[in-house]
Each structure stands twice: as structure tokens, then as C-alpha cells.
Amino acid sequence: MILLRLRTLAAALLILAGFSGGIAHAGDKRExxxxxxxxxxxxxxxCPPADALLHEWSRDPGVLVLSLHVDYWDYLGWKDTLSRPGHVKRQQAYARSTGSRQIYTPQAVIDGQYQVxxxxxxxxxxxMxxxxxxxxxxxxxxxxPDGLPVAVKLPASANWIGEAVVWLCLFDRKRDVIIERGENTGRSITYVNVARSWQKLGLWDGGPVEIVLPDLADYDWHGSNGAILLQSTRGPILGVAELGHR
Structure with a gap:
């Protein structure tokens, strides 16, 4: 089910190359x-084949996958039980970064800039x-000392020009859903790393900063996880750290 395929990967790379300029310099890491x-x-x-593929990649420690459920297909007979209104806005922002006015599912966005x-x-x-x-x-x-994350430090980047948002994304590690109506009637699907909340913690303009996290003492770390994403207001993700309380 595709409303409109976005531009090819090659074209997207050309369009978005300018968004990531100025971030790589001595001291930056790709960890x-x-x-x-x-x-x-x-x-x-x-969507089920894409959901299954995401499940495969979730086993790779070098990849953080996130399932962002949208609600614009609810009218077909089944209301997505995991959707969040903010996910549509996030997808629309990615579409605008490539000059598109339309969105579709299943769409994968890699590091906030490569769309396939x-x-x-x-x-x-x-x-990838x-x-x-x-x-x-x-x-x-x-x-x-017990491993509970309480703050995140962002380093300085002398070459950075622009503004970036510090996001806290909390997600469920696994959700099993039996779909009773609609196009996937009767299917039981396991979704991984289901994003359930996004919180804007602050802004970063290239200088060193420490941001205190909200109190996560009562968070269910066994069934859920969280990540801090540093994301340019133009799209690309500049840094990420999983919280993974142990």
C-alpha cells in the first residue's frame, strides 16, 4: 500500500548530502x-513483510530499529492499537525533506536522511x-551506581552550524497483536521496538551541554527501553545513545 514512492535513494542522497555537512571532524565517532x-x-x-524485516535487523547490535505506527489507514476497518498522532507529523517532516507532499507505508527512514x-x-x-x-x-x-540513566552529555562540535533537537524516545521491546478486522484480518504480528512516546528535552547549537533526563526510576526496563536522539532540525540524526538500564 503506497501513496507515492519518494525519490530514488540516489536522488535522496544528493538532496540530503548538504544537510549533514559540517558535522564530521576530529573527535567525532561512529560508535x-x-x-x-x-x-x-x-x-x-x-506492511507485514517490512515488520518481519525490522524484526531481523533488531538482532544486530549495530542497528537501533524503531516501529512508528501511524493511524491514516484506520478508516479501512481496523484501528491501529499502537499508533501515535505524532508519528504522522514526524513522517510528514521527513517527506518535506525530499520535497514530497505525500507519505506511505511501509516506509523506512535510516539515520533521519535515507528513505526507502x-x-x-x-x-x-x-x-544502511x-x-x-x-x-x-x-x-x-x-x-x-545502579545503572539508572539520569542525564546525557553532548560534546562540542566546532564545525556545526545550525540547530538540533535532543529527543527522548521510549519504546516497548516487543508487542504481539492479533488483528481482527481490515486488510490483515486474522493475522498475528509481532512488532519490535514500538515507539510509544517522544519527548523533546532541549536544543543543541554545537556547544557542550548536559541535559537532565526525566525521572525513569519506575520505568519497565525489562519490557521496554529508551534512546536519546540528537537530530538536526533539517532531518539527519547526529548522535544516538540507547539507555538500556541494567
Whole structure:
């Protein structure tokens, strides 16, 4: 189910190359995992293969996958039980970064800048290979002695020009859903790393900063996880750190 395929990967790389300029320099690292966001829906018949592919990549420690469920297919007979309204806005922002006015499922966005059909294994691998060549800023998660994350330190980057948002994304590690109506009637699907909340913690303009995290003492770390994403207001993800309380 595709409203409109976005521009080819090659074209997207050309368009977005300028967004990541000025971030790589001495001291930057590529230790953080690649971030793969899959915009998906329980009401989309084309989405299960992409959901299964995301499940495969979730086993790779060098990849952070996130399932972002959208609600614009709810009218087909089944309301997505995991959707969040903010996910549509996030997907629309990615579409605007490539000059598109339309969105679709399943769509995978890699590191906030490479956009491909989420069920296309070859295109996804190509985008991930491109993302691995990009440099990242190292985010330092500060923890209590018991491992509870309490703050994140962002380093300075002398070459950075612009503004970036510091996001806290909390997600469920696994959700099993039996779909009772709509295009996927009768299917039981396991979704991984289901994004359930996004919180804007602050802004970064290239200088060193420490941001205190909200109190996560009562968070279910066994069934859930969290990540800090440093993301340019123009799209690309500049740094990421999983919280993974142990």
C-alpha cells in the first residue's frame, strides 16, 4: 500500500548530502548504532513483510530499529492499537525533506536522511551501508551506581552550524497483536521496538551541554527501553545513545 514512492535513494542522497555537512571532524565517532525508523500500520496489507524485516535487523547490535505506527489507514476497518498522532507529523517532516507532499507505508527512514520502501531488503541494506560512512557525535549517558540513566552529555562540535533537537524516545521491546478486522484480518504480528512516546528535552547549537533526563526510576526496563536522539532540525540524526538500564 503506497501513496507515492519518494525519490530514488540516489536522488535522496544528493538532496540530503548538504544537510549533514559540517558535522564530521576530529573527535567525532561512529560508535552509535544506525537508526532505522519504520513507519507502519496494522491496517496496511503491505506492511507485514517490512515488520518481519525490522524484526531481523533488531538482532544486530549495530542497528537501533524503531516501529512508528501511524493511524491514516484506520478508516479501512481496523484501528491501529499502537499508533501515535505524532508519528504522522514526524513522517510528514521527513517527506518535506525530499520535497514530497505525500507519505506511505511501509516506509523506512535510516539515520533521519535515507528513505526507502521498508520491505525492500536490498534498498534498506544500501541505505544502511551509506549511513555507516557518516560520522556521529558521541553522546555520554550519565548513570547512577545502579545503572539508572539520569542525564546525557553532548560534546562540542566546532564545525556545526545550525540547530538540533535532543529527543527522548521510549519504546516497548516487543508487542504481539492479533488483528481482527481490515486488510490483515486474522493475522498475528509481532512488532519490535514500538515507539510509544517522544519527548523533546532541549536544543543543541554545537556547544557542550548536559541535559537532565526525566525521572525513569519506575520505568519497565525489562519490557521496554529508551534512546536519546540528537537530530538536526533539517532531518539527519547526529548522535544516538540507547539507555538500556541494567
Amino acid at each position: 552509535a548504532p544506525i537508526v532505522v525508523e519504520l513507519f507502519t500500520s496494522q491496517g496496511c496489507s503491505s 520502501v521498508g520491505s525492500n531488503r536490498a534498498a534498506l541494506k544500501e541505505a 551501508q551509506a549511513a555507516r560512512k557518516d560520522m556521529r557525535l558521541a553522546l555520554d549517558v550519565q548513570r547512577k
